Amino acid sequence: MSATDPDSLQTTAPPRSSTTKSQRPLACAACQQRKVKCDRKFPCNACVKSRVQCIPISVPRQRRRRFPEAELLQRVRHLEDLLRQHNIDFDPLHANATTAEPTETVSLEQDKASPEIKTEPTFEAKNLWLAMSQTVRPHRSLPLMDEILITDYQSPNKDESEDDEDYKDVEDLRDVAGKKSWDQLFKNSTDFLLFGSLIEDIDLQVLHPPDHVQVFTLWQVYLDDVNPLLKVTHTPTLNARLINATGDLTNIEPNLEALIFGVYCVAVMSLTEVGCMDIFRCEKEVLMQRYRFGCQQALLRCRFLQTDNRDCLTALFLYLVAVRPDADPRSLSSLLGLTIRIAQRMGLDNESSNVKCGPLEGEMRRRLWWALLLFDNRVCEMGDYRAVTLSPSWSCKVPANINDSDLRVEMETLPQSHDRPTEMTMAILRYKVADLVRHSSFFLDFTNPALKALANPKDHGGSLEVLQQRIEDEFLRHCNPDHPHQFMTIWLTRGHIARYLLFQHFSIPLEKQTWQQRSSAITHALTMLSCDTTIMTHPYTTKHSWFLFFHFPFPAYIHILQHLKREPLASQAELCWKTLSESCKVRFTNPEYEAHPFHKTPMFAVFTRIVVKAWESRAAALRKQGETEQEEVPFIVTEFQKKLLGSEAPSLENMTSSDEDTTSRFEDEGMVMPFPMMSAAGPFSCFDQGALDIWSDDNLMDVDMGALDLAGVGWPLLNISGT
Template identity: 25%
Template sequence: MQETHLPPRTAPGRSCVACKRRKIRCNREEPCSYCTKLGLQCAYPNAKQSEKERCTDDVMSRLQRIELLLERLDAKASISGSTSAQSTGDATPLDHGPLEDTYNSHRTNNGKLVLEEGDERFVSGSFWADLDATEEKDVRPVEPNISIPEYIPSVIANVFPGPRNVFLRSETEAKDLHQLHPSGGVLLSLWQVFVEGVDPVLKILHIPVTQRQLFWASQHLTEIPPAFESLMFAIYFAAVTTVQRPTCCLDLFQEDRQTLLRRYRLGVEEALAKANFMSRPNVTTIQALTMFLICARVSTDKGYIWSMVGLLIRLAMKLGLHRDPAELRISPFMSEMRRRLWWQIYVLDIRTAEDSDMDPFICDHIYNTHFPTNINDADLDTDMKHAVTNAQHRTEMLFTLLRVEVSYAAQKIVFSSNSAAGQKHPRLSLKVTNKFLQEFVANLQDKYFKYCDPQVPICFLAETATRMIVTKMKLTLYHPAQKSHSDVPTETLQDLVVQSIEIIEGVHILRTHDKYARWVWLFEKYVDWDAVAFLLNIISVVPSSVPLERAWDAIDVFFLDWKDRVTDSERWRRLEGLLMKASVSRSTPFCMLLRSDGDALAPTMKSHADYVGLDTAPLMLGPEVDVPPCHTTNESAATGEQSHIDWNFDNFLLAQDMPSWAMAVDGDPLL
């Protein structure tokens, strides 16, 4: 049988020269049908030559990229060299911050947000990110969606299943989150407590938007995305944290406080794990985790909080929260939400570092996010097109901005020399630091305090707490390990002693006064401990500098307040040792008890298992909350049931424009 010879074909995908020139389909025969029809000579390009040319083009393209990278590196090296040279000159105290244009000019690549498998991810000016910097088609601006985020299961998570709960609590695996939610009536009570007792001093959320989301979600529990569900449980947990008297919790929420704290902590953890927040974080899950850690810090093991804050910072940086949203082309509304969130994380880092006697994680050179804008929630809208400007009056952001300002200054003063070196802050002399603190307080007066009315409780609280923290920073400058008291002028030492006494007295008033009960929970932890330690040390070394009667009255009040509710046994033992040393010649019943029984002052320590929700204080809701049985009385001072003190303080506006409880909630969960 005669064989049939098929016409030879070139490699698939190649066209003859004529067809390629005419940009028509070639059947790749030799000759092809088009050339045969027109009587043209059919010729195909030389495959080897084409591959060689393509390889040459590819090499040239890579060389151009490498040249571009080298130019960028050379520019960065020049900037770094000039910066180092400037740092050896006369440094002005703490005058360079993230808000200055000079900082932005030192960064040639601030990174960008990219979309990767439907999620936002921040890429910085690393080697691999810079390789693709010229390919703008692969890196497009992200406009975050402010609606309740949808949950898209991760393929990798399904292929490599692991512990669903990042907190390693295996008993949460089988929990049904629907059963952990409160009933409708209790949810409304929790939300009201949150709005009045948490939001004014912890400004992370936009209340009108969150309220609409929350009410919609409460009616559609089976449809809630895990990310928003974690935020719901964080709101519940925060609300219960503020109501610290057990009987008040029973009246408001019909359940025991400890039970509620454990349940809602369980809900936060399980919802975060379900949202796969470590691999696929978003703004909502970071809001939930931040709020949970801030509230849990009031009564939880400091080592646990310290570890979790490190994780939180990494997740925030993965979302690009450390970069100002103006650089990332994000909407004005989401820009403000991201700034609020980043600076709450920043302050939490400062506070946990102080609690743990460590240096903060966050350094100035890794972020350039601007301070949140001084503006009310009512002036922010999800559809706004233009950025807002700072209001020249008191707003809901009062406490937040004061808290941020003080924390930013404290980072440069109260931590170790190693931290200052890592932050590239000059080590300032005592004279320069004192001058800086004076100018700092004057700046706060001009920006915030002049708009405050001392007769308004939240204004008095804000100014009092701020001045106490500034005084606390002064005490660190005269710490016995840093400076001998014999080197301190007598007048300065006496001023510090009086200020220390005023801190102790002021904190006690804030703890026990009805006007401030709703808000004290956040910053009521250890601010007075440093003052007591300083005072006891001065009494031991230079007793003539101390008004002894007033000083001992303040010290006695402090120890009676704290004796039965200490969570930091190490610091308590240090104070106990200072007290015993200072009370050698002291003849009060309290000090005699100390000398006769070394265990008399031993605090009632909580076990680690109890850290999920310590019931240590009777802080009440304010008079605006219409729950008569729970009104605070002065008996709290007698029972010693106060909450912790901490120099965490935030934001508030006296006349909040709260959304109506009757707000219509349609099918759209947001707006």
């Protein structure tokens, strides 16, 4: 007999006791468990449609005893409301029961490991479906905390009420409207929005490396070259999952497979052409095309546009990092906007959501959110977009300073942050700086001044100078320069802070800048170049060149050159030319850079002109002072001249100072010209022809170019004509 036959289901039903008191039929066990509407017949329509056995519930569940002080709580709440209406100060019964209804979210780390850390109220947006359901709650006039206390002591004699059933209906509607309906209505219709359509008959197994040796070689490359800088995966757990998955690639879980392909992509991206050929005996471009396609198809199988899975989101993030060197920043910025929207839907930006996920999952969500935000911020700078995501409008906290080995799946509380360098120190120091910057007025002035009312820099470090000193005292002084990871932590962090200190200088109006502030700005620019040169020239960092080329210190170059143009005999002039030349040796003569030859781009002629004019100013000033011995031409000048002569860019004949009158005219008028963001890794391909036309010989003007690498600069407000 069929399992769905009503007669067969009827015979299996337990007989109702004749002595049982007559009562309103209750929802069956299956409907209560699945939280669906039950028609209270036997068998019910929901069970028949679902082909499951319908088991009626004859005895109502025991209700908790009603809280005897319910009326008292209502009266207290009413009296408190009256006090508020008359602006009378008082201590409320529940401190968080205010008009804004803030809820104190205390992280697990703060609960057990760090009692000295003060808890901060987090204001979480209200949920529409919960607000709708409040109209049918039995104690809807009470705040949520009081209602929980009351329902814990409900009367055991009260049967399941109509209000409870209606409340379940609203919860069911919330679940259906929020996810189930979209899953059913748009099951496959959105797959074509990105990466094309899913190829159903393709076997992703053939796109994996041909043997397990190459799989774990790529995994090791990822752990050495990429993971220390991004820290978006948990090595112990992912390593175990990878071992199990490689044993049977045909039955691998889709989200995990997408993540593995993402690891393949960034691992190959981090290698040089020579390194890729030596390790895999295959060209880098061939491997990249193979694994990119595999990652795209794996993401489509996961339905990544609708995903709520962290592995899937991490795979998408790694894919975008891998394609960044070959992608137009404008296009990449658009895809990152989509990725951030997915992360926000998952609640990664909301600390209250992260706390609910447990120590390991919550910490990995924080790491992924911050890595995604800083990557998006950098791409926005390259594409000349405002860094709108780096703002005080979200509440995700900076991850803890702990190693991966400190995190385990079975943990119930987050370990205390270490006071010594860990695997996460390099990442969290950059996050701490960014956390302060997104709350700083100088940054919001350039991105979204309307959010300055939400900013609270005192709770996020105070000021850049204070945070810089704290980082030096609490972290960097404990780092060992002989340790590769800690060596990079020292110099990357110092360069990162110097960059934002220079950014802070650009927010000061020219007429309010003091001589000391201008001198400090040059010091910050020199620090940026010195830190970059130190990292680029050290053998420890060779494997991380992909990351270093992504962060080109262009604002420091231009700010120093403009300073040298206007003050050719400044006290720091010799140091500036020396620092520029040392940076040029590693940035523009490095064989790695030949993959993206800067000297063959239209921008090179513009950059060379700035360098040559700055040096001509110094040579003329020395001649005017009667210096008979000509100073040696700096390396950066001779190198740029050689590359310019050997390239397809305009000749040096057009690089003379014949435009002094035009330059002076623009300087006198105080005009400022906007300039697109510089690309980070060499191609500088984000410039359109219209932007380059204004840099012709007839239109060249001197501006403070230090702000070139800043996201969304309000150019009319800067009005900078000198340093």
